[in-house]
Amino acid sequence: MxxxxxxxTGLVLFVGFITYPFWGGEASPVxxxxxxxxxxxxxxxxxxxxxxxxxxxxxxRNDVVRQATRKYTAVDGKQHxxxxxxxxxxxxxxxxxxxxxxxxxxxxxxxxxxxxxxxKETT
Amino acid sequence: xxxxxxxxxxxxxxxxVIGLTGGGLELLRPGDLDASAPGHEPxxxxxxxxxxxxxxxxxxxxxxxxxxxxxxxxxxPSIDDKKEEIKWIWQAPFQEVFPGSExxxxxxxxxxxxxxxxxxxxxxxxxxxxxxxKATFKRPEDxxxxxDMHRCIGCRFCMAGCPYGARSFNWREPRLDALTLKGGxxxxxxxxxxxxxxxxxxxxxxxxxxxGKQPACVEATRNGGLVFGDLNDPHSEIRxxxxxxxxxxxxxxxxxxxxxxYVV
Ligand code: SF4
Ligand code: SF4
Numbered sequence: 001m002x003x004x005x006x007x008x009t010g011l012v013l014f015v016g017f018i019t020y021p022f023w024g025g026e027a028s029p030v031x032x033x034x035x036x037x038x039x040x041x042x043x044x045x046x047x048x049x050x051x052x053x054x055x056x057x058x059x060x061r062n063d064v065v066r067q068a069t070r071k072y073t074a075v076d077g078k079q080h081x082x083x084x085x086x087x088x089x090x091x092x093x094x095x096x097x098x099x100x101x102x103x104x105x106x107x108x109x110x111x112x113x114x115x116x117x118x119x120k121e122t123t
Numbered sequence: 124x125x126x127x128x129x130x131x132x133x134x135x136x137x138x139x140v141i142g143l144t145g146g147g148l149e150l151l152r153p154g155d156l157d158a159s160a161p162g163h164e165p166x167x168x169x170x171x172x173x174x175x176x177x178x179x180x181x182x183x184x185x186x187x188x189x190x191x192x193x194x195x196x197x198x199x200p201s202i203d204d205k206k207e208e209i210k211w212i213w214q215a216p217f218q219e220v221f222p223g224s225e226x227x228x229x230x231x232x233x234x235x236x237x238x239x240x241x242x243x244x245x246x247x248x249x250x251x252x253x254x255x256x257k258a259t260f261k262r263p264e265d266x267x268x269x270x271d272m273h274r275c276i277g278c279r280f281c282m283a284g285c286p287y288g289a290r291s292f293n294w295r296e297p298r299l300d301a302l303t304l305k306g307g308x309x310x311x312x313x314x315x316x317x318x319x320x321x322x323x324x325x326x327x328x329x330x331x332x333x334x335g336k337q338p339a340c341v342e343a344t345r346n347g348g349l350v351f352g353d354l355n356d357p358h359s360e361i362r363x364x365x366x367x368x369x370x371x372x373x374x375x376x377x378x379x380x381x382x383x384x385y386v387v
Binding site: 061065066068070085086114115116117119 | 198260262264265269271273298310312313314315316317318329330333334
């Protein structure tokens, strides 16, 4: 075969290059999110909220808009108004310091805010 | 196996007949193929409400205050351009509100009167039947004709379907207008805005009604110009009033069965 050496070196370099993000360098630091001042505990445990808040918000919007149900009962038995603007954002008072930080890190861009109004937009 | 012309035509003819009568006609029948045929609407739950409203134009009211209450609460942008304006509740003259019932010899009072108009929350809403995504639907528990903005694709079938012009399309980014509201208006942070490319209309204040409150426009009246209530409940205030007052509805002939009643 011709040029075996060159081809192999090229391949190794190429594979190394495209897998660089997996082995080389450091992962970008996990973003530090602004915690609510008043509340210590979110309506559900943090781990659940971190993993499931998108499904939860999706369920909420269906419940509120399509089923006319507006109260959510959390696992601790407390009831909450199912509302992004009137429940979530009353504690997480900054979209920039909370939602955006993590969404940017995770590379996702949900389109909640084309209609829903974040708390600080008007100030 | 060889098949001669005659046999071929026989088989072909037979399949055509079967196709047309059996399976073929089945497909043409209204049913699964329709996006939202009436049969697909959830039947009203037993004991369901049908919210309705009495608009008593003989009362002295600050009607403008009702409009402002609604539009401020729901972040309805103020757009001067008639072609692009967004309205949930507004005023219009008799001949626009009750076309066909006007006469050449109408009283001066009637000619000058500006009638309050909003979505009729029809019992048989045309807008719901034509919406291909069910973004517009009728709540089975209380008859409110609701809009799910998350689902609206902006096709505007509902605008063509509604015989009352109760719907507005967002031609431009409404958020900008809502945020730079004119005349010192402030955006209501407790309610969303809409986005460009969706249709919107009055929701009978579903968010307030669900909490047991009256719609904002009704709350803004001082002299009983607007009365909100359950049309299915014979003991409700609105039904008592309808029993003693002479009322008319908008375009009853189109068969949408509106839930807004007018004392003209
Ligand atoms: S008035 Fe128009 S938009 Fe409102 S329910 Fe009737 S058909 Fe639909
Ligand atoms: S514009 Fe939206 S609400 Fe109206 S028919 Fe189309 S999808 Fe339904």
